[in-house]
Structure formats: C-alpha cells, structure tokens
Amino acid sequence: MLTSIQNPLVKEIRKLHSSKGRREQQLFLLEGTHLLEEACAAKHLLETVCCTPEWLDRHGKLWEQIGSLADRTELVSEKVLESIATTVQPDGIIATAPRTATAPAEISTLGIALETIQDPGNLGAIVRTAAAANADGLLLSADSADFDHPKVLRASAGAWFKLPVAVTPDLTAAVSGYKNRGMQILATVAGASLTYWEVDLRVPTLIVLGNEGSGLSPELKSLADRQIQIPLSRNVESLNVSIASALILYEAQRQRSQSM
Known part of the structure; x- marks a missing residue:
C-alpha cells in the first residue's frame, strides 16, 4: 500500500490537477465512485486506479470491473488519496485515464x-x-x-x-x-x-x-x-x-x- 505523498506515482498524478499536466501526460483524472461506475459502464480505458482499503471493502464488485480496464491498480492511504484529489473530501477512489482524440459529434436532430x-x-x-x-x-x-x-x-x-x-x-x-x-x-x-x-x-x-x-x-x-x-x-x-x-x-x- 502506498503511504507516502512523496511517492513518484503520487507526484505524477498530482500534476494532472493542471491543464499543462494533463496536456503533457495525455491523461486526466476521474474522482469518486459514481464517475468510476460510469467509466466502467462505458468501457472507458483507465491507466492507474488508486483506492483506500476502506473503499475496497465496500466496492469489491466494482473493483473487479475496474481491474479489467486499468493498467495499474494501487491501494493507498487516506493521506495519499487526499493529496492526489482535487476535492476536499474524496470518497475513496481516484483514477487516471488516457486522453483520447475526440470524434466528431454526429448531430442530426x-x-x-x-x-x-x-x-x-x-x-x-x-x-x-x-x-x-x-x-x-x-x-x-x-x-x-x-x-x-x-x-x-x-x-x-x-x-x-x-x-x-x-x-x-x-x-x-x-x-x-x-x-x-x-x-x-x-x-x-x-x-x-x-x-x-x-x-x-x-x-x-x-x-x-x-x-x-x-x-x-x-x-x-x-x-x-x-x-x-x-x-x-x-x-x-x-x-x-x-x-x-x-x-x-x-x-x-x-x-x-x-x-x-
């Protein structure tokens, strides 16, 4: 389990708080259970997913779905999760996902x-x-x-x-x-x-x-x-x-x- 906010992974994820960081890494942040549920429903590929042990205890089935879409999964302490979150009270899970080229919006009606x-x-x-x-x-x-x-x-x-x-x-x-x-x-x-x-x-x-x-x-x-x-x-x-x-x-x- 990652417990240090000085961990290289933690530092890289924190860079995604800025537009420059998202552009340079070609990644963006997904924060919270609901967004991860929607990402899984859409089969959206994930890169790194971090959750606390407490979150995992409550969401084992969702964690299995996430594992099939993510390149890397990590258990982290509450302190680490708070350091990579952009919200004041994150609910236990944060992921990074690759930026993808936006397809044309096919508007017909x-x-x-x-x-x-x-x-x-x-x-x-x-x-x-x-x-x-x-x-x-x-x-x-x-x-x-x-x-x-x-x-x-x-x-x-x-x-x-x-x-x-x-x-x-x-x-x-x-x-x-x-x-x-x-x-x-x-x-x-x-x-x-x-x-x-x-x-x-x-x-x-x-x-x-x-x-x-x-x-x-x-x-x-x-x-x-x-x-x-x-x-x-x-x-x-x-x-x-x-x-x-x-x-x-x-x-x-x-x-x-x-x-x-």
Missing part, C-alpha cells in the same frame, strides 16, 4: 455548440443537461475550458461518458458545415427580436451559445438563421449559460413531444 466557455462547472452542467434532453452531441471551441477538467467531469455527473463531444479549433467552420447540410442554426443573443419559444425547434437544430461575459462572436452570430433571446426581468442582466442551454433544450423537447 438536436445539438449544442459552445464558444469560449470558461467556467468548467458551466461546461459540465451543459453536458449533463444535453445528455438528459436527448441531444445528439456537442461542439466545443478549443479555447473553452478543458473538456476533461476535473470540475467538468464532476458537474456532468457521469453524463460526460454518454454525450458525443467534438472539440474543434474552428467552431465557425464546424457550425457552417452543419448549416450547409440544412440544419437550422440558432444563436442566443441578448435583445434578439424572437424569444426561444417562438421558433420551430421540431426541425433539426443546432443551438449556439457564447462566452459567459462577452457572448457570441460576430462570425457565429452571422451564421445564425435566427437569433433568439430568453426574456429577463428589467433588473436582471443575464442568465447563467448552463441555465440558458437547459431552457432551450427542454423547449425543443416540449415542442417535439407535442408533435408526436
């Missing part, structure tokens, strides 16, 4: 495109909502928060493994490609003349949302077939981008359920 989303909590919440609302996939600009940031994974509550996502260096070109295939492009813009419930969301639609502070770039706005807004009280400036995405996605679900 409903999707989300996100430009320069900076808050990993927002990004994870959007992933969770998009998966729950039966979106086909998500396009993410490369200048957004890391898609495999620990906070993104936690905020997604396991939906990270269920929603196809493509990280693209040229989001405008990617959105333009969907437009050329006949998909309706909707841009969320404060002050737009249409509310989100006034457009037909039953047709194949890509919803484009922008940065938390500055919104969408002029290039993406110009691609939109329609610009839409979420009405707000006069004394409220804006909604959180994850809430905005949820409202529009579920309006799409409402319209589509009524047309069945």
